[in-house]
Amino acid sequence: MLVNGKWAEKWHPVQQSDADGRFIRQHSGFRDRIGADSAKDFAAEAGRYQLYVAYICPWASRTLIARHLKGLENAIDVCAVDPRLGDQGWAFTGRDGSDLDRVNGANYLHEIYTLADPTHTGRATVPVLWDKKTRTIVNNESSDIVRIFDKDFGALATGDVDLRPAGLEAEIDAVNERLYTGFNNGVYRAGFAGTQKAYEEAVADVFATLDWMxxxxxxxxxxxxxxxxxxxxxxxxxxxxxxxxxYSLFKCNLRPLSAYPAVRAYLVRLLAIPAFAASVRPDHIKAGYYSIAALNPSGIVPVGPELDYLEPLRAARGDCPSQTAA
Ligand SMILES: N[C@@H](CCC(=O)N[C@@H](CS)C(=O)NCC(=O)O)C(=O)O
Structure with a gap:
């Protein structure tokens, strides 16, 4: 992580833990909006912003899906990091379908944070919404960036979808909260648990949430x-x-998704929507998670699993087999 603008130690996945070994996620530090609600002059302009993402990352993938659903692909550029996490965190290598940073010429994502704030302290996480004009970070919190894309780009957003319709906010917030705690962050709490107790608590939450879904x-x-x-x-x-x-690396292995027919059918329905399918790179997901040395010191990437619901992606692209190690 960065301490006072300096990369302080080798990258390690566990951000913070409590006394019982429970994983604690850091809060995102840049929380501005675009347009009228922005504290600075972040106007909604095509070509002004670049979105830094990792295809392995679920939080960054939320923003990719929203960008696509809202028809903002031409208005907002994307720069994808190398899926593998090294000693300096996320890197721009241009390898395996990842990008070089053409806007800032950075080698590592942490440089983007210190460009925005030379004394920044915190982890260098994706996603990051970068303003090319004032050379700073607008926002690094995926739930905000999804709403920025949904609401702040006005006529530039041509997609005919409202992701947070009036009247549904309260229910959306309640279900989001349940999903975040038990599922989105629940799997991380299992994978990065420091004690048996913390792990078992998290796994119970994950499967209770799947049962509920x-x-x-x-x-x-x-x-x-x-x-x-x-x-x-x-x-x-x-x-x-x-x-x-x-299921494997984070040890959420009580059941695979095939044990949940309605959830699985829902996943298949979503995968049929181009904005969702385009956000999925199984090769990056496997290469990225299995590069976390603290969980997988050998770095060996498993060959499987063969997943029939990912076959349509493979057939459509021919480049991202679900069962081939990257
Ligand atoms: N609350 C943040 C979380 C982002 C996050 O934790 N991203 C992970 C990747 S999945 C990351 O970049 N981790 C690098 C690190 O922690 O050093 C959001 O939703 O945007």
Whole structure:
């Protein structure tokens, strides 16, 4: 992480733990908006912003899906880091379908943080929404960036979808909270637990949340309000990584997704939507998670699993086999 603008130690996945070994995620530090609500002059302009992402990362993938659903692909550039986490965290290498940083010429993502704030202290996480004009970070919190794309770009956003419709906010917030605690962050709490107790607590939460989702999705196609909302994006990014990484590496292995027919059918439905499919790179997901040396010192990437629900992606692209190590 960065301490006073200096990269202080080798990268390690565990951000903070409590006395019982429970993983604690850091809060995001840059929380501005675009347009009228922005504290600085971050106007909604095509070509002005660059979104830094990692295809392995569920939080960054939320923002990729929102960008695509809102038709903002031409207005906002994307720069994807190398999926493998090294001693200096995320890097720009141009390897395996990742990008070089053409806007700032950085080698590591932490340089983007120190460009924005030369004395920054904190972890250098993706996603990052970067303003090329004032050369700073607008926002590094995925839940905000999804809403920025949904609401702040006005006529530049041509996609015909409202991810947080009026009247559904309270239910969206309640379901989001449940998903975050038990599922999105629940899998990380399992994977990065420092004690048996913390791990077992987290795994129980993960599967209780899957049981709950199964009940809800057996009765409805979407999680909230009978329509696609930001909540479905949140569920999707963790579901699509579940069998590929969380089941094995994070030891969330009570059951695979195939034990949840309604959840699995929902995942297949979402994968049929181009904005969702385009955000999924199984090769990056496996290479990235299995590069976390603290969890997988050998660095060996498993060959499997073969997942039939990812076959349509493979057929469409021909470049991202679900069962081939990157
Ligand atoms: N709350 C943040 C979390 C972002 C986050 O933790 N991203 C991970 C990747 S999945 C990261 O960049 N980790 C690098 C690190 O912690 O050093 C968000 O939702 O945007």
């Amino acid at each position: 199964e009940g809800r999705l057996a009765r409805a196609d979407w999680l909230v309000g009978g329509r696609l909302t930001e909540t479905d994006i949140r569920a999707f990014v963790t579901l699509v990584r579940f069998d590929l990484a969380y």
